[in-house]
Amino acid sequence: MISYESVTKIYGKGNNTVTALDNVSFTIPKGEVVVFLGPSGCGKTTTLRLTNRLETLTRGVITIEDQNIMDIDVVQLRQRLGYVIQAIGLFPNKTIAENIAVVPRLLHWDEERISKRIDELLQMTNLDPDLYRDRYPAELSGGQQQRVGVARGLAADPNILLMDEPFGAIDPINREEIQDEFLKLQAKLKKTVAFVSHDIHEAIKMGDRIAIFDKGRLVQYDTPEIILTQPKNKFVSDFVGADRALKVLGLMRVSDIINRKPKNIIQGADRCQEALHFLNTKESRYGIVIEDNRPIGFVTQKSLKYEDGPVRDVVEPYPIFLREKTPLRDVLSSMLMYSTPTFCVVDGDKNFAGTVTYNDIQKAVKASYADETENVEIEVSS
Amino acid sequence: MSTLRFIMDNFNEVLYLSWEHVWIVGIALLIATPIGVVLGIVITRHEQFASRVLNGANILMTIPSLALFGLMLPFLAIFDMGLGKVPAVIALVLYSQLPIIRNTYTAIKNVPSSLVDAGRGMGMSKWKLLRELEIPLATPVIIAGLRTAAVMNIGVAAIATYIGAGGLGVYIQQGIARVYPEMILSGAILVSLLAIIVDGGMALLERVATPEGIRVQRKLSR
Numbered sequence: 001m002i003s004y005e006s007v008t009k010i011y012g013k014g015n016n017t018v019t020a021l022d023n024v025s026f027t028i029p030k031g032e033v034v035v036f037l038g039p040s041g042c043g044k045t046t047t048l049r050l051t052n053r054l055e056t057l058t059r060g061v062i063t064i065e066d067q068n069i070m071d072i073d074v075v076q077l078r079q080r081l082g083y084v085i086q087a088i089g090l091f092p093n094k095t096i097a098e099n100i101a102v103v104p105r106l107l108h109w110d111e112e113r114i115s116k117r118i119d120e121l122l123q124m125t126n127l128d129p130d131l132y133r134d135r136y137p138a139e140l141s142g143g144q145q146q147r148v149g150v151a152r153g154l155a156a157d158p159n160i161l162l163m164d165e166p167f168g169a170i171d172p173i174n175r176e177e178i179q180d181e182f183l184k185l186q187a188k189l190k191k192t193v194a195f196v197s198h199d200i201h202e203a204i205k206m207g208d209r210i211a212i213f214d215k216g217r218l219v220q221y222d223t224p225e226i227i228l229t230q231p232k233n234k235f236v237s238d239f240v241g242a243d244r245a246l247k248v249l250g251l252m253r254v255s256d257i258i259n260r261k262p263k264n265i266i267q268g269a270d271r272c273q274e275a276l277h278f279l280n281t282k283e284s285r286y287g288i289v290i291e292d293n294r295p296i297g298f299v300t301q302k303s304l305k306y307e308d309g310p311v312r313d314v315v316e317p318y319p320i321f322l323r324e325k326t327p328l329r330d331v332l333s334s335m336l337m338y339s340t341p342t343f344c345v346v347d348g349d350k351n352f353a354g355t356v357t358y359n360d361i362q363k364a365v366k367a368s369y370a371d372e373t374e375n376v377e378i379e380v381s382s
Numbered sequence: 383m384s385t386l387r388f389i390m391d392n393f394n395e396v397l398y399l400s401w402e403h404v405w406i407v408g409i410a411l412l413i414a415t416p417i418g419v420v421l422g423i424v425i426t427r428h429e430q431f432a433s434r435v436l437n438g439a440n441i442l443m444t445i446p447s448l449a450l451f452g453l454m455l456p457f458l459a460i461f462d463m464g465l466g467k468v469p470a471v472i473a474l475v476l477y478s479q480l481p482i483i484r485n486t487y488t489a490i491k492n493v494p495s496s497l498v499d500a501g502r503g504m505g506m507s508k509w510k511l512l513r514e515l516e517i518p519l520a521t522p523v524i525i526a527g528l529r530t531a532a533v534m535n536i537g538v539a540a541i542a543t544y545i546g547a548g549g550l551g552v553y554i555q556q557g558i559a560r561v562y563p564e565m566i567l568s569g570a571i572l573v574s575l576l577a578i579i580v581d582g583g584m585a586l587l588e589r590v591a592t593p594e595g596i597r598v599q600r601k602l603s604r
Contacts, residue, residue, distance in 0.1 A: 152504075
């Protein structure tokens with residue numbers, strides 16, 4: 001846990017002062033990733049650097065695990081907090097193994113323990129120890145260097161990790177990959193992470209909570225869902241972007257809105273005219289056709305009208321099936337692509353699990369914005 | 383040809399004078415290096431002294447060597463050391479300061495601040511950072527400074543013969559006094575040869591002292 005109480009940082013003296021951080025208070029709960037988000041100069045990096053005392057507090061109190069950081073010896077404090085910065089932070093004169101070993105050596109671990117830990121960390125970050133241990137940073141790609149950076153931050157198994165735009169210098173494809181890897185790692189390790197970013201996508205993806213900074217003030221501190229659906233003011237809604245409805249959909253999954261008992265289910269063996277009558281009574285324009293508990297496709301009233309055989313003969317197959325964990329953004333994209341307003345959700349054995357319709361998605365988005373205040377304008381930038 | 387004959391005929395003396403020359407320059411460098419490197423590092427930590435120290439070293443360089451010998455004479459005479467090798471070595475130590483201090487200062491300053499930050503952020507002490515990061519990265523440039531100082535000092539040491547320091551300058555000085563061209567030429571050629579050899583040797587040292595990771599980096603970025 002890290003807590004910030006009335007943290008203020010003022011640079012300069014006398015009349016020539018700049019307030020970099022103004023009375024910021026919030027708490028990072030144990031085991032959560034909190035992303036410090038904002039434009040450059042907003043105070044997010046300063047907050048991080050105050051935490052390991054690379055900058056000195058002007059006023060306020062920062063505590064880690066209920067200990068005031070000013071009461072801890074500065075070198076010990078830093079050794080307790082894992083620190084990861086952009087790829088350029090690796091020492092070029094040291095091998096990968098030596099880079100990872102920096103903090104364990106400072107802590108006087110014995111060589112055998114260090115060596116074991118290096119292998120463990122390299123495996124954890126998907127780098128083959130035999131291949132990479134004795135290489136130099138210059139021989140690695142940007143993505144690989146950053147993996148080593150993460151491994152180095154985790155070396156002494158700190159409870160708290162400070163990350164300063166750790167994936168900022170990597171190309172987008174590798175960044176996605178390394179973000180996913182880090183999330184997987186974090187799910188296992190449950191570190192308390194302070195993560196600086198200027199990228200809203202990264203913040204939504206990585207953060208359990210997001211702290212949005214502007215001009216040295218903490219503007220909003222909430223979960224990504226709430227930041228997206230209930231931005232506190234114009235600055236936040238602008239920063240989040242006009243496409244925040246789509247971003248919300250990126251956070252929601254099929255399981256959040258699935259209709260497990262749709263009314264318009266037809267068995268494949270039913271006769272077409274019976275099915276037509278059934279759909280009429282249910283006031284539904286189309287039906288989902290199921291055989292052996294597996295969805296085989298759909299029929300419309302129009303396609304049934306002049307047919308007489310079993311429904312399975314006129315059924316139109318679905319182009320794709322959804323899974324419960326599919327993000328709604330992908331579902332919407334598929335709906336637009338195939339111009340199909342309903343999709344079926346299946347489980348691992350391809351058994352029918354429910355349906356998702358375009359209307360369901362719209363309703364879900366509306367619901368998530370329900371408490372939004374009227375006065376927030378969403379500007380559509382050209 | 384006659385110059386070569388002169389060298390062959392006086393081979394033992396040539397060897398002795400060369401050795402004496404190398405000895406003066408070598409001792410001077412051995413004394414100058416720790417002083418210069420330490421001063422160079424100290425002024426990176428205390429910026430307010432940096433320009434003063436560098437200016438001081440610069441001024442020392444502008445004093446002609448003969449004038450410097452003359453200036454030191456009355457002071458060293460108190461200890462009965464106004465002439466001979468002692469003033470020569472002192473002068474060389476003073477002249478060496480500018481290239482050594484300047485290169486050390488620049489090299490340490492040029493270590494990327496992101497690396498220093500990363501090290502500090504991980505809890506490395508200033509001393510640890512210096513030893514494990516800053517000095518290794520700065521070493522090639524520091525040695526380049528030593529190389530400049532060494533080559534320059536070989537030239538200055540030839541003049542130190544006028545205060546009785548010995549070395550290859552003896553041939554030049556006596557050759558001029560006796561109007562003996564072969565002798566002058568021998569001295570001049572041997573001094574130049576020495577400078578070239580030392581320069582080559584220092585270049586080699588510079589390469590060897592470059593950390594392997596940096597060599598790899600240079601090779602790959604080429």
